[in-house]
Amino acid sequence: MKTNRILKAALALSIVVIMGLSFWGFKTDQKNFEISKNLDIFYTLFRELNLFYVDDIKPEKLIKTGIDDMLESLDPYTTYIPEEEMDDFKFMTTGEYGGIGALISKRGDNVVVAEPYEGFPAQKAGLKAGDIFVELDGKPVNKATVEEVSARLKGPAKKALKLKMLRPGDKKPFEVELIREEIKIDPVTYSGMLNAKTGYIRLSSFTDGCADRVKDSFLELRDKKGATSMVIDLRSNPGGLLGEAVKMVNLFVKQGEEVVSTKGKVAQWDKTYRATEQPIDTLMPIVVLVNRGSASASEIVSGALQDLDRAVIMGKRTFGKGLVQTTRDLSYNTKLKVTTAKYYIPSGRCIQALDYSHRNKDGSVGVIPDSLIHEFATKKGRKVFDGGGIVPDVKLEQDTLCDLAYKLIQDNLIFDYATKFAAVHPTIAPPDQFVINDETFNDFHQFLLSKPFNYESRSEQVLKGLIETAKRERAYDDSKAEFQALEKKLTKNVDDDLMKFKKEICSVLVDEIVTRYYYQKGAVIASFKEDPDVARAKSVLSNNSEYQTILASPVSATKQVKK
Numbered sequence: 001m002k003t004n005r006i007l008k009a010a011l012a013l014s015i016v017v018i019m020g021l022s023f024w025g026f027k028t029d030q031k032n033f034e035i036s037k038n039l040d041i042f043y044t045l046f047r048e049l050n051l052f053y054v055d056d057i058k059p060e061k062l063i064k065t066g067i068d069d070m071l072e073s074l075d076p077y078t079t080y081i082p083e084e085e086m087d088d089f090k091f092m093t094t095g096e097y098g099g100i101g102a103l104i105s106k107r108g109d110n111v112v113v114a115e116p117y118e119g120f121p122a123q124k125a126g127l128k129a130g131d132i133f134v135e136l137d138g139k140p141v142n143k144a145t146v147e148e149v150s151a152r153l154k155g156p157a158k159k160a161l162k163l164k165m166l167r168p169g170d171k172k173p174f175e176v177e178l179i180r181e182e183i184k185i186d187p188v189t190y191s192g193m194l195n196a197k198t199g200y201i202r203l204s205s206f207t208d209g210c211a212d213r214v215k216d217s218f219l220e221l222r223d224k225k226g227a228t229s230m231v232i233d234l235r236s237n238p239g240g241l242l243g244e245a246v247k248m249v250n251l252f253v254k255q256g257e258e259v260v261s262t263k264g265k266v267a268q269w270d271k272t273y274r275a276t277e278q279p280i281d282t283l284m285p286i287v288v289l290v291n292r293g294s295a296s297a298s299e300i301v302s303g304a305l306q307d308l309d310r311a312v313i314m315g316k317r318t319f320g321k322g323l324v325q326t327t328r329d330l331s332y333n334t335k336l337k338v339t340t341a342k343y344y345i346p347s348g349r350c351i352q353a354l355d356y357s358h359r360n361k362d363g364s365v366g367v368i369p370d371s372l373i374h375e376f377a378t379k380k381g382r383k384v385f386d387g388g389g390i391v392p393d394v395k396l397e398q399d400t401l402c403d404l405a406y407k408l409i410q411d412n413l414i415f416d417y418a419t420k421f422a423a424v425h426p427t428i429a430p431p432d433q434f435v436i437n438d439e440t441f442n443d444f445h446q447f448l449l450s451k452p453f454n455y456e457s458r459s460e461q462v463l464k465g466l467i468e469t470a471k472r473e474r475a476y477d478d479s480k481a482e483f484q485a486l487e488k489k490l491t492k493n494v495d496d497d498l499m500k501f502k503k504e505i506c507s508v509l510v511d512e513i514v515t516r517y518y519y520q521k522g523a524v525i526a527s528f529k530e531d532p533d534v535a536r537a538k539s540v541l542s543n544n545s546e547y548q549t550i551l552a553s554p555v556s557a558t559k560q561v562k563k
Contacts, residue, residue, distance in 0.1 A: 042066075074339070075356040077325050081335040087154055089335065099154040100161065101183045102127065104146055107412060111141060111149040113165075114415075117185065118519040121178040127165065129516055130419030134173045135164035157182040168416075169423050190524040191217035194534065198541050199227030202524055206240030206297035211247035215280060218251065222281065229285045229541035231534065235315065239296025242273070242324065242343070249304045250275035252311070254282055257346070259304045262324050264341030269324070285547050286311035287537040290392060295319035303345040303390045309380045312550050313392045314537055320353025320389035347376040349386035383554035393550050394540065396533055402501045404494070405508050407455035417447050418512040431514050431522040432529065436506040444509065445498060453494065463487060503530075 050057060067080045081089050087097050101120025102113050113131045116122040133141050136152045153161070159180050166173040187210040189202045199221030201214060214232075221227040239245075242260070249259045253275050261272040288302045288311050299318050305311040324341040344350050353367055368387035376384050385391065401409070408414050421440070428434050436444075456464075467483055470476040476483065498505060507530055514526040528534055540547055 075323065077321075077323055077337070078339050079337045081327075081337060083333045084151065086333065086335070089337075097154060097183050098157045098180050099183050100125075100127075100178060100180060102153075104133075104149060104153070106146050107132075109143050111144060111146055115515060115519075117183070118521070120183055121181055123519075125163075125176045125178040127163075127176070128167070128419075128422065130168050130415070130422075132166040132168070133163065134166050135162075137162050155180055167423075168419050186213065188213045188217050190521045191221060192525070193221065193225050193227065194231065194528065194538055196226065197228045198231060198538055199225065199229070200231045200233065200534070202233040203237055205237060206244045206248075208241060208244065210240070211244045211251065214248055215251055219280065222284070227284075229287075231287050231289060231537045231541070232311075233289045233534075234294045234298040234302060235289050235291045235533070236293035237295075237298040238293065239298050239321065242297060242300065245297035245300040245304075246273045246275075247277075248301050249308075250277050251280050252282060252286065252305065253279055253308050255279065257308060259346065260300050261344045262341040263344065264324070266340065269326070269341040282310070285541055285544065287541055288313050289315050289533050289537060290318050290390060291316040292319055292398075294390075295321045299351050299390050300343065300345065303349075303351055306384065306390060306393065306555070307346040307349075307376075307378050309378050309382065309551050312394060312540060312547060313390060314394040314540070315392050315396050315533055316398055317391050317395075318351070318389035320351055322350045322352030347378055347384055349374070349376045349384060351386060351389050353388045380552070382552070385555070391555050393553070393555055394536065396536060399532075401508075402497070402504050403458065404455060404497045404501055405504050408505070409508060411453065413448065413451060413453060414508055414512050417444055417509070418516055420447065421513055422516040428513065428517050431518050431525040434510060434514055434526060436509050436513075440509075441502065441506065444505075445495075448494065448498075455494070460487075 046059075046062070049062070050059065064080065064082060071078045071080060090097060100122040101117040102122035103115040103117075104111055105114040106112075110132045112133070113122065113127050113129055115129050116127050133144075133149055135141060136149070139152075141149055141152075155161070157180050160177055161180055162175065162177050164173050164175050185204075185207070187203055187205050187207050189204045191199070191201045194200045199218070201217045201221070203210060203214060218230065221230065242262075246259045249257075253259070255275050255278055257275045259273050259275055261270075263270050286305070288305060290298065290302050290313060294302065294315075295318065299321065302311075302313050302318065306313045322342050322344075323339045324343050325337050326340045328336045328338060330336055342350050342352060355368060373385055373387040376386060378384055421443075463483075463486060467476060467487075470479065470483070510526050511523050515523045518525070540550065
């Protein structure tokens with residue numbers, strides 16, 4: 001009897017297993033069929049386009065457009081990297097490329113030097129911001145795109161390159177010959193002392209070797225310059241390599257501490273990263289500065305140091321990118337950068353702010369709603385929350401440019417004036433002493449008057465839209481006087497706003513002009529004079545009681561707006 005029951009149970013189990021395997025096999029076959037079917041549709045569609053479309057088509061461009069649009073429907077970080085963009089991809093991950101060492105940009109029909117990097121071929125050859133590219137190796141580049149000029153400037157290191165350039169204000173172009181170098185951009189933009197006791201390190205990106213650069217800078221400031229507290233500036237740092245973020249956290253926390261973990265659909269992406277080396281300092285008070293431009297690896301570092309109660313995080317809420325990308329090799333020397341996992345910092349929270357897996361009907365994505373925000377705890381029990389980036393321990397007001405300053409930058413008038421200024425001033429005061437005096441400000445004002453410049457505030461733009469709507473609805477005439485009065489009140493006057501926002505305009509002028517003489521390091525030094533975030537960081541670090549109180553206080557949740 002018992003044997004019969006066992007045989008029946010075994011038979012029933014076999015049937016269930018067979019049915020399950022059959023169903024799994026059906027699902028697998030069905031999915032494979034759908035893939036084959038749609039690939040065949042895509043191929044036949046492309047074949048018909050190629051044969052019958054009225055104009056010649058460019059297969060590579062058309063296919064890339066299809067790939068890009070397909071991947072865009074997933075998330076912004078899953079991207080296709082064609083062979084011609086591999087140098088740019090290498091630069092993003094290593095900070096290295098073969099070239100002249102300069103940022104370039106478009107000005108009208110011309111491509112110009114936006115900023116030469118200190119110590120590299122462009123700067124050593126005497127190129128300055130504003131210089132216009134006329135010829136590269138004897139071939140004209142007028143009306144070329146930035147991408148086309150960039151591709152021709154890059155190439156094997158130690159290879160000569162002849163440039164014909166035109167400097168604004170000069171009538172004749174000049175020629176230079178320089179040797180391309182393997183350009184390695186230092187991720188530590190600046191390190192130095194803010195005062196007798198407080199050191200400062202600004203990290204611009206998480207490229208290969210950046211953690212070692214932070215380590216060297218930290219030890220230099222602590223052991224040779226007497227720093228007893230440190231500001232680490234990750235503002236507008238977009239992130240980079242996960243491994244470098246782990247190494248950087250490892251500098252300041254005990255060996256064995258969990259730094260970050262990743263979890264994905266495929267088990268091979270589930271991994272926990274710990275501090276594997278002996279730290280260099282677990283006691284020195286540290287403030288980490290962040291803002292909305294701090295993303296990815298910057299959020300791993302700031303979030304882990306917050307969760308482990310190792311540093312005070314100060315500034316604005318960070319971007320909220322908690323997705324991990326991995327590169328996969330494709331044919332013909334191309335790559336796919338694909339989102340494979342989400343990362344979780346030591347408290348267990350994921351800081352991803354946007355939900356790409358559940359799009360709205362119009363294709364847009366919304367922030368993580370309040371109902372899905374959860375409470376977590378730091379190592380010492382402080383409350384922290386997920387779902388919206390890293391919320392700082394000390395929140396600072398969001399700095400926004402006035403409309404006039406934004407427009408002056410957007411229209412390249414700040415850039416053009418700095419070019420004009422540098423042409424007639426061989427030297428300026430050191431970065432920490434240089435100011436825009438009344439004479440220079442008045443000269444800038446006259447410069448603007450010579451340009452076809454006008455601007456509208458956001459209020460004016462909204463009002464124009466409201467007036468158009470009122471006219472369509474035939475309601476404008478009834479309130480015409482009120483609309484005209486409001487329009488007159490909101491209409492911007494450049495002269496008035498120049499004086500109203502003089503301090504802010506002077507600040508952006510200082511940044512652009514100082515960069516011409518002292519490059520990026522000089523611009524950082526000059527910014528200290530009027531940087532409220534740095535001033536607040538110094539204040540907290542000078543008061544150990546306040547510093548410790550902050551590290552004992554909970555971090556308030558940042559509520560999101562449902563979309």
